[in-house]
Amino acid sequence: xxxxxxxxxxxxxxxxxxxxxxxxxxxxxxxxxxxxxxxxxxxxxxxxxxxxxxxxxxxxxxxxxxxxxxxxxxxxxxxxxxxxxxxxxxxxxxxxxxxxxxxxxxxxxxxxxxxxxxxxxxxxxxxxxxxxxxxxxxxxxxxxxxxxxxxxxxxxxxxxxxxxxxxxxxxxxxxxxxxxxxxxxxxxxxxxxxxxxxxxxxxxxxxxxxxxxxxxxxxxxxxxxxxxxxxxxxxxxxxxxxxxxxxxxxxxxxxxxxxxxxxxxxxxxxxxxxxxxxxxxxxxxxxxxxxxxxxxxxxx
Numbered sequence: 001x002x003x004x005x006x007x008x009x010x011x012x013x014x015x016x017x018x019x020x021x022x023x024x025x026x027x028x029x030x031x032x033x034x035x036x037x038x039x040x041x042x043x044x045x046x047x048x049x050x051x052x053x054x055x056x057x058x059x060x061x062x063x064x065x066x067x068x069x070x071x072x073x074x075x076x077x078x079x080x081x082x083x084x085x086x087x088x089x090x091x092x093x094x095x096x097x098x099x100x101x102x103x104x105x106x107x108x109x110x111x112x113x114x115x116x117x118x119x120x121x122x123x124x125x126x127x128x129x130x131x132x133x134x135x136x137x138x139x140x141x142x143x144x145x146x147x148x149x150x151x152x153x154x155x156x157x158x159x160x161x162x163x164x165x166x167x168x169x170x171x172x173x174x175x176x177x178x179x180x181x182x183x184x185x186x187x188x189x190x191x192x193x194x195x196x197x198x199x200x201x202x203x204x205x206x207x208x209x210x211x212x213x214x215x216x217x218x219x220x221x222x223x224x225x226x227x228x229x230x231x232x233x234x235x236x237x238x239x240x241x242x243x244x245x246x247x248x249x250x251x252x253x254x255x256x257x258x259x260x261x262x263x264x265x266x267x268x269x270x271x272x273x274x275x276x277x278x279x280x281x282x283x284x285x286x287x288x289x290x291x292x293x294x295x296x297x298x299x300x
Contacts, residue, residue, distance in 0.1 A: 004228065007290040008203045009113050009281070010194070012212030013124040013131065015235030017106050017278070018138060023099040024060065025242045028249070031092035038085060041071040047248050054251040061130055102138050103234070105279035110143050112282060117289030121146040123197060125188060128152045128181060135177055142176030148197050151181045188217035191224035202292040209285055211278070215268040216256075223271075230284065231270035234277055
């Protein structure tokens with residue numbers, strides 16, 4: 001049987017191109033342990049407070065969570081919490097640097113897709129700063145034609161990006177990948193966000209595939225949009241050791257968490273399953289040069 005031809009590959013990033021869960025767990029666990037040791041606040045209480053902050057800001061990677069922890073604010077009303085707990089922040093950063101790696105075969109697969117003229121687009125629900133950082137750190141700047149992510153959360157009152165950056169502004173800019181923001185309040189599995197993304201690059205659903213690790217979000221969204229779906233089962237972290245910590249501090253609503261937990265392939269049937277890695281994509285589809293359909297306008 002001939003493989004379907006696709007000229008636009010849209011991919012999730014977290015747990016699809018790299019092991020986000022391993023990175024997050026190593027970094028958050030290291031920070032949490034050091035915070036508990038240095039502050040004397042019980043770990044269980046810190047977890048509850050992190051959970052409330054993550055719920056408030058919609059991400060488990062909120063960069064200013066330490067400044068907002070009620071237990072630490074009560075102990076140190078004079079402020080300066082980042083300076084006082086700098087060792088915990090550095091423990092987070094060191095673990096993140098150590099564990100942020102592409103899955104085997106990802107770079108070679110994306111390069112092979114690009115070599116055949118197809119567009120490579122990443123869509124992530126990680127906020128802009130974190131998504132940008134990972135594209136640069138993983139060597140994907142220029143390998144990805146486009147990166148779509150939500151904009152960043154608001155800064156704490158009285159702070160500007162320039163005040164917290166450790167490097168000049170140009171260090172944080174992508175050199176080749178075009179970074180655009182998804183609309184506020186628009187999240188997977190809403191088909192609209194994927195359809196709008198394709199329209200923005202000048203593509204139609206029939207030209208594209210979407211690959212991601214979540215049945216609840218990625219596969220459901222792609223199928224609703226009429227886009228060929230590939231389930232990256234190798235990135236499904238729900239049964240991995242340490243996942244309970246993510247459950248306890250999650251930014252997801254209880255309903256979304258419950259929905260994700262009870263889904264399996266009997267509930268949402270992916271069209272294709274990538275069991276071993278992204279390289280399996282090339283055994284399923286044939287990447288082809290991207291050409292904008294007649295009458296379709298786009299950014300490129």
